[in-house]
Amino acid sequence: MSDLAIETSGLIKTFGDTRAVDGIDLRVPTGAVYGVLGPNGAGKTTAVRMLATLLRPDGGEARVFGHDVLREADAVRSRVSLTGQYASVDEDLTGHENLVLLARLLGHRKPAANDRATQLLEAFGLTDAADRQVKNYSGGMRRRVDIAASILNTPDLLFLDEPTTGLDPRSRSQIWDIVRAVVAHGTTVLLTTQYLEEADRLAGRIAVIDHGKVIAEGTPGELKASVGAGAVHVRLRDSWQRAEAREVLERALGTPVQVEADPSALTARILDGEARLGSAEQASRALAELAEAGIAVDDFSLGRPSLDEVFLALTGHVTEPTDDNDDERPTTAKEAAL
Numbered sequence: 001m002s003d004l005a006i007e008t009s010g011l012i013k014t015f016g017d018t019r020a021v022d023g024i025d026l027r028v029p030t031g032a033v034y035g036v037l038g039p040n041g042a043g044k045t046t047a048v049r050m051l052a053t054l055l056r057p058d059g060g061e062a063r064v065f066g067h068d069v070l071r072e073a074d075a076v077r078s079r080v081s082l083t084g085q086y087a088s089v090d091e092d093l094t095g096h097e098n099l100v101l102l103a104r105l106l107g108h109r110k111p112a113a114n115d116r117a118t119q120l121l122e123a124f125g126l127t128d129a130a131d132r133q134v135k136n137y138s139g140g141m142r143r144r145v146d147i148a149a150s151i152l153n154t155p156d157l158l159f160l161d162e163p164t165t166g167l168d169p170r171s172r173s174q175i176w177d178i179v180r181a182v183v184a185h186g187t188t189v190l191l192t193t194q195y196l197e198e199a200d201r202l203a204g205r206i207a208v209i210d211h212g213k214v215i216a217e218g219t220p221g222e223l224k225a226s227v228g229a230g231a232v233h234v235r236l237r238d239s240w241q242r243a244e245a246r247e248v249l250e251r252a253l254g255t256p257v258q259v260e261a262d263p264s265a266l267t268a269r270i271l272d273g274e275a276r277l278g279s280a281e282q283a284s285r286a287l288a289e290l291a292e293a294g295i296a297v298d299d300f301s302l303g304r305p306s307l308d309e310v311f312l313a314l315t316g317h318v319t320e321p322t323d324d325n326d327d328e329r330p331t332t333a334k335e336a337a338l
């Protein structure tokens, strides 16, 4: 038995001239969130669909809990569940009716289906909305009911394909709590996202993908460490000292210092380099020099680089989250049946 939830090698899917997935190697450990991070069109949904046995790979191999997605598709299907941007909930039914119906389809008897629906609606903060039609739900409620539907039977591996794209910050953090709870119950989650912050917060490891290829892989910390040491933010007690503070910091850190909109705030990038000290030492030396120059500091912080900076450094372009939903392409009968 494999201790990996997912293992792929050289996985390929082409659509005409588009190499949507172009030789992906992944090793996803069990028991955590694995983030697949990439911009719109990177190949995330295509990869997930192959892993969930909904789409036939054109090349390479993929195993889920050791089962080949082509030769042992039934074994894979028995252990996974997929939440797309639009899952199979019925708009005209209430949240409760949807979950009961889907639980009945999974073979639960009526009282058990009813209990499970009630329990999940409660856990997902949807009790008050349980008897409203899903078409009247907000985007965030809709995503929550989608996820609830996909974990009626607790899967060993849950695919969450951009579960928070287009949601407001509050709905997004509700989904994050749900994801954490699902993992705490022992499910491995493969989460695709365009949001660097989301992968950073939830995932134990992240694969960054672009144009169908994995361009970086590691823990969030490793990915950030690969681009540089971060930045120091300083707020002065007296804003009239800012010009002088800027000179002191530029000399101490050897990097250009940015002035912020706040007239007493400054930000300086800290560079990595063999001859250089660690970022904490560099920052504390810079602060000592400010003190020596008689410049009082009210507040400072040392930030690691954001994953946005990581993405920019790796790809030369920034990610542009979009709310497009490309996930409703018809799947051919052959693909669906494998």
Ligand SMILES: Nc1ncnc2c1ncn2[C@@H]1O[C@H](COP(=O)(O)OP(=O)(O)O)[C@@H](O)[C@H]1O
Residues within 6 Å of the ligand: 015, 018, 019, 020, 021, 038, 039, 040, 041, 042, 043, 044, 045, 046, 047, 326, 329, 330
């Ligand atoms: N069924 C399809 N037919 C044609 N092209 C497709 C199809 N599915 C995906 N693509 C293309 O493959 C690439 C990857 O798409 P997708 O996997 O949906 O990316 P993501 O989910 O990361 O946004 C895109 O260029 C997309 O237009």
Ligand SMILES: [Mg+2]
Residues within 6 Å of the ligand: 044, 045, 046, 161, 162, 326, 327
């Ligand atoms: Mg997608």
